[in-house]
Amino acid sequence: MIAIPANPGRGHLLRCGPGESILDISKHQAIGGFLALRKALSMQPAALIDEVKKASIRGRGGAGFPAGTKWSFLPKDNLKPRYLVINADEGEPGTFKDRYFLAQDPFALLEGIAISAFAIGAHTAFIYVRGEFVSEMRVLEEAIEQMRRAGALGRSVLGSTFALEIYVHPGAGAYVCGEESALLESIEGKPGRPRNRPPFPAVAGLWGCPTIINNVETMACVRLALQHGAEAFLAMGLPRDGGPKIYGLSGHVKRPGLFEAPLGLTLRTLIYDFGGGTLDDRPIKGIIPGGSSTPVLGPEALDTPMDFDSMKAAGSMLGTAATTVFTEGTCPVAVLVRIARFYAHESCGQCTPCREGTGWLERLVESIEHGTGRPGDADLLLSAANQILGNTICALGDAAALPVISFVNRFRDDFEAHITGQRCPYGAA
Amino acid sequence: MALAFSPDTERAFDRIVRRYPNLRAALIPTLFLADREFGYLSREAMEYVARRLELPPSWVLNTATFYTMLRKRPTGRNHIQVCVNVACYLRGADQLGDHLKKQLGIGFGEVTADGLFSLEGVQCLAACGTAPAMQVNDVYHEDMTIQKVDALIESLRLAPQTSGAATGQGGAR
Ligand SMILES: Cc1cc2nc3c(=O)[nH]c(=O)nc-3n(C[C@H](O)[C@H](O)[C@H](O)COP(=O)(O)O)c2cc1C
Ligand code: SF4
Ligand code: FES
Numbered sequence: 001m002i003a004i005p006a007n008p009g010r011g012h013l014l015r016c017g018p019g020e021s022i023l024d025i026s027k028h029q030a031i032g033g034f035l036a037l038r039k040a041l042s043m044q045p046a047a048l049i050d051e052v053k054k055a056s057i058r059g060r061g062g063a064g065f066p067a068g069t070k071w072s073f074l075p076k077d078n079l080k081p082r083y084l085v086i087n088a089d090e091g092e093p094g095t096f097k098d099r100y101f102l103a104q105d106p107f108a109l110l111e112g113i114a115i116s117a118f119a120i121g122a123h124t125a126f127i128y129v130r131g132e133f134v135s136e137m138r139v140l141e142e143a144i145e146q147m148r149r150a151g152a153l154g155r156s157v158l159g160s161t162f163a164l165e166i167y168v169h170p171g172a173g174a175y176v177c178g179e180e181s182a183l184l185e186s187i188e189g190k191p192g193r194p195r196n197r198p199p200f201p202a203v204a205g206l207w208g209c210p211t212i213i214n215n216v217e218t219m220a221c222v223r224l225a226l227q228h229g230a231e232a233f234l235a236m237g238l239p240r241d242g243g244p245k246i247y248g249l250s251g252h253v254k255r256p257g258l259f260e261a262p263l264g265l266t267l268r269t270l271i272y273d274f275g276g277g278t279l280d281d282r283p284i285k286g287i288i289p290g291g292s293s294t295p296v297l298g299p300e301a302l303d304t305p306m307d308f309d310s311m312k313a314a315g316s317m318l319g320t321a322a323t324t325v326f327t328e329g330t331c332p333v334a335v336l337v338r339i340a341r342f343y344a345h346e347s348c349g350q351c352t353p354c355r356e357g358t359g360w361l362e363r364l365v366e367s368i369e370h371g372t373g374r375p376g377d378a379d380l381l382l383s384a385a386n387q388i389l390g391n392t393i394c395a396l397g398d399a400a401a402l403p404v405i406s407f408v409n410r411f412r413d414d415f416e417a418h419i420t421g422q423r424c425p426y427g428a429a
Numbered sequence: 430m431a432l433a434f435s436p437d438t439e440r441a442f443d444r445i446v447r448r449y450p451n452l453r454a455a456l457i458p459t460l461f462l463a464d465r466e467f468g469y470l471s472r473e474a475m476e477y478v479a480r481r482l483e484l485p486p487s488w489v490l491n492t493a494t495f496y497t498m499l500r501k502r503p504t505g506r507n508h509i510q511v512c513v514n515v516a517c518y519l520r521g522a523d524q525l526g527d528h529l530k531k532q533l534g535i536g537f538g539e540v541t542a543d544g545l546f547s548l549e550g551v552q553c554l555a556a557c558g559t560a561p562a563m564q565v566n567d568v569y570h571e572d573m574t575i576q577k578v579d580a581l582i583e584s585l586r587l588a589p590q591t592s593g594a595a596t597g598q599g600g601a602r
Contacts, residue, residue, distance in 0.1 A: 093514045093515050250557035334518075
């Protein structure tokens, strides 16, 4: 049984509630700021990486890859400079958690970056921030400047021999740049087209140098794990998924927003306790649990714990734990139109199955929604989506295919009703 | 008339270029500077950036066209971007978009005749918890309603004319 925080919306990761912020370095210091960084600097980097491994921090960018394991892929005998790159591109529809750190709690992120950079031996870190976050970038730059003045950045981080510079790099409106190798291309000043792997970025990343890419929230977790120790951090979550998690809630709920809880929170607690239930208390029709690319679930999944393994077992994915709910009376085909349109728009175009397939899916779903679908189109959708799956350079192809497959399977009757009735039965088109 | 950065932009350019091991990596940040300074990325603006970064103009064009936020044509003084993705859709983004189209007399991708407004449907702005969301120039507007949109349009009509690079505190809630 998971205890509900007395004050949902606040906790270890989510230190500020709505309307609150920690933008002054002295405020950060007053609540334990830089204790974790001091501790890290007193350790050997190898021991630090072990501590992160022990904390079992799974990457918060969507894929859930263990951070400590990723760090240990760095080649030991490579003399090139190493880079740390923070993914703040936050583009997966439904997801709005990293923006919290950029806008309201930048020091938690920056301290996590300093610790991680020290652990992996990087002296330069880039934070790649989606271009729309203009005021967030200003907040970050200001926080970086405060850290420099306080001696927590620059030639000697907190009086140590470790040197670090952190730079903000803007994205420019391309979802695919959230994919880590496209992000590197983008920083290098090129179109954001994902790279073929291998080599993996840990071996040859930014300018061919060893590079670690991690999500914003992952950095905040690293800081937390150091501050409280790996064991205490692990105890805040599950044995295989350490620590707390920020859950997002949007769509047809009474109280949308961000909530912190241990990994393994059930969808029911998130939606009904934290979110106050659905609008007008309508029954739930669909739950997109972790961003628009994660397969849609129904009310039968309400008691599924939200952690990487349980969500997978339930036929979906934890993704970014950004849950979007829609209630009865919503046309699922109309919802899928928005999703399919998005992926077709964002395909970078370099793999044929993704470039052609996402366009196909978009047109087919639109025609069904507008009452011009033909018998057999639901199966056509499934086969078109299956042809993309696993046949592309990056995971955007899968991200486009999975929602289509799950929507058609779950809401098959709705798709057929559109096709036989030659119109949207919900009047949504 | 040959284009050139103003002294302020020139200082920002210097700061940017120093961060990277080569000039090419400064391309996107510099294109943003040019977009703000010159209003949009005309051919001349892109050629100017190419000269400043010692890159072939075709590389600059190739990169600029990949990114939607780098404007290849002028927008209105108030560039209104309405999120049309799922979370906003579920919270009435379509009605918001339709209302804006009617009030401004333009569709997505168009500019009003007086150049005051342009309208665009955009993808998720990462403000799904405060949907429906929109952005006017750099500033986020969240938890929008028809009434709030009307008040916003009115205040933008009356506002002293500022350029594309609006300042303000969007974001944090
Ligand atoms: C199309 C696509 C978009 C992505 N967008 C993001 C994003 O916006 N933010 C993010 O952190 N990870 C994103 N990812 C995942 C990254 O590729 C990468 O796995 C992640 O940044 C690694 O950080 P983590 O291990 O700390 O989670 C995306 C992946 C794909 C395939
Ligand atoms: S899967 Fe799509 S987005 Fe990814 S590299 Fe291929 S075409 Fe580009
Ligand atoms: S769907 Fe509109 S801000 Fe995310």
